[in-house]
Amino acid sequence: MRLLDFIVPSMSYQVLARKYRPKNFDSLVGQDHVVRALTHALENKRLHHAYLFTGTRGVGKTTLSRILAKALNCQGTDGQGDITAHPCGVCDACTSIDAGRFVDYIEMDAASNRGVDEMAQLLEQAIYAPSNARFKVYMIDEVHMLTSHAFNAMLKTLEEPPEHVKFILATTDPQKIPVTVLSRCLQFNLKQMPPGHIVSHLENILSQEQISYDTPALRLLAQGAQGSMRDALSLTDQAIAYSAGKVTLDAVQGMLGALDHTYLVRLMDALAVQEGETLLAVADDMAARSLSWSAALQDLGTLLNRIAIAQAVPGALPDDLPELDDIQRLAAQFSAEDIQLFYQIVVHGRHELGLAPDEYAGFTMTLLRMLAFTPLRAHGDGNKLVPPASAKLSAAATKPKASAPVSLAIASKPENNPLTTEVSASSTTTARSPSPAANCNKSSSKKN
Numbered sequence: 001m002r003l004l005d006f007i008v009p010s011m012s013y014q015v016l017a018r019k020y021r022p023k024n025f026d027s028l029v030g031q032d033h034v035v036r037a038l039t040h041a042l043e044n045k046r047l048h049h050a051y052l053f054t055g056t057r058g059v060g061k062t063t064l065s066r067i068l069a070k071a072l073n074c075q076g077t078d079g080q081g082d083i084t085a086h087p088c089g090v091c092d093a094c095t096s097i098d099a100g101r102f103v104d105y106i107e108m109d110a111a112s113n114r115g116v117d118e119m120a121q122l123l124e125q126a127i128y129a130p131s132n133a134r135f136k137v138y139m140i141d142e143v144h145m146l147t148s149h150a151f152n153a154m155l156k157t158l159e160e161p162p163e164h165v166k167f168i169l170a171t172t173d174p175q176k177i178p179v180t181v182l183s184r185c186l187q188f189n190l191k192q193m194p195p196g197h198i199v200s201h202l203e204n205i206l207s208q209e210q211i212s213y214d215t216p217a218l219r220l221l222a223q224g225a226q227g228s229m230r231d232a233l234s235l236t237d238q239a240i241a242y243s244a245g246k247v248t249l250d251a252v253q254g255m256l257g258a259l260d261h262t263y264l265v266r267l268m269d270a271l272a273v274q275e276g277e278t279l280l281a282v283a284d285d286m287a288a289r290s291l292s293w294s295a296a297l298q299d300l301g302t303l304l305n306r307i308a309i310a311q312a313v314p315g316a317l318p319d320d321l322p323e324l325d326d327i328q329r330l331a332a333q334f335s336a337e338d339i340q341l342f343y344q345i346v347v348h349g350r351h352e353l354g355l356a357p358d359e360y361a362g363f364t365m366t367l368l369r370m371l372a373f374t375p376l377r378a379h380g381d382g383n384k385l386v387p388p389a390s391a392k393l394s395a396a397a398t399k400p401k402a403s404a405p406v407s408l409a410i411a412s413k414p415e416n417n418p419l420t421t422e423v424s425a426s427s428t429t430t431a432r433s434p435s436p437a438a439n440c441n442k443s444s445s446k447k448n
């Protein structure tokens, strides 16, 4: 053992994102449309000379570019190979490209080589034949960062490069690329990773790493990654460290400061029975755990979105959502209009969080606004809502087994305006559902 290994044993640890970078088209997750087009082109040897990969961070642009470079230069296991859609992975070209030391595959970061001089240098070199390969492949990453002079300098070569040169441009921001460049490239838009794809990729990797996990924890990580596979893997690395080698739901929730969904369900339940006091009590519980208010509103928005989906298209939600039962129950308790309105209030509430006197005030104000707009309920049945507007629509929108009851009382109430409905609610309802204002005062005086 070398001394260095002894001093820094952790140096041998490779982060998951790098260790599990897909090495061929088959192991790439998603991006089927791009893989299909490139595979076809490679198999028929109808190769364009300039490709542009666009897409948000960590969805496979660099990965795809390396696979393409290997496909173009693979020599096959016996050294006799030709251009292929299935690079062998063992020849010198494949292994060197994977290791980042293939002289004829040049990755240039346009963010730090923006100018016309760097571009001129690159183009000058491009003229010379590859030293030990079929093609010289230039990968220009974050290409939108090039100056307009640099773009202009490359136009001619990009249009008619030497036979042995292929360009691969990658960017997270295609809007910033001049149309003159766009029109010279074959463009592929890489998609964000759907959570389902991320979860199964993580399951696969964690099994290979022999690390145990809870699937709901992976789902939470996938949600946190917001469509980026790299972010998902980095978060997983972090979760493994955080939870000492076992990726549990508890640990991931703790790590992400994520909300246990029971808080949100309690909030919705409190709205269903118009209990301002409970709303504030739940908010206080959340404050005690110092959860992020913005994230809480984001999660509440997600929950409302799922409730709306359950109302409109029952069966569209994945069966393995942990909170599916609650979602279905809530979907039956509120009308479609309520959920739409709540969603809007929550989205606005989150947007206005920075304007609120403090975030706690912003959060509770959002809850109280939802309460203020919760429609009138029938007397004597605390569990059932009377939709303010079209009872028919809400009954149709909710699932048949739990259609919203239609009360005759509502027929004489002013319709369509939640505010008017609320006014009459506070003036006509009894101690069972006190007005939000009363609750608010009560609770805030208790707080002080």
Ligand SMILES: Nc1ncnc2c1ncn2[C@@H]1O[C@H](COP(=O)(O)OP(=O)(O)OP(=O)(O)O)[C@@H](O)[C@H]1O
Pocket (backbone or CB within 6 Å): 016, 017, 018, 020, 021, 022, 027, 028, 029, 030, 031, 055, 056, 057, 058, 059, 060, 061, 062, 063, 064, 171, 172, 201, 229, 230, 231, 233
């Ligand atoms: N489609 C994918 N399938 C499997 N893993 C992926 C995929 N996309 C990204 N990854 C993982 O994320 C890591 C980073 O991916 P990559 O470097 O290709 O992202 P990128 O799109 O170039 O992002 P950036 O814009 O930040 O450069 C890879 O090493 C791999 O582990």
Ligand SMILES: [Mg+2]
Pocket (backbone or CB within 6 Å): 061, 062, 063, 141, 170
């Ligand atoms: Mg990249």
Ligand SMILES: [Zn+2]
Pocket (backbone or CB within 6 Å): 073, 074, 075, 076, 077, 087, 088, 089, 090, 091, 092, 093, 094, 095
């Ligand atoms: Zn090979």
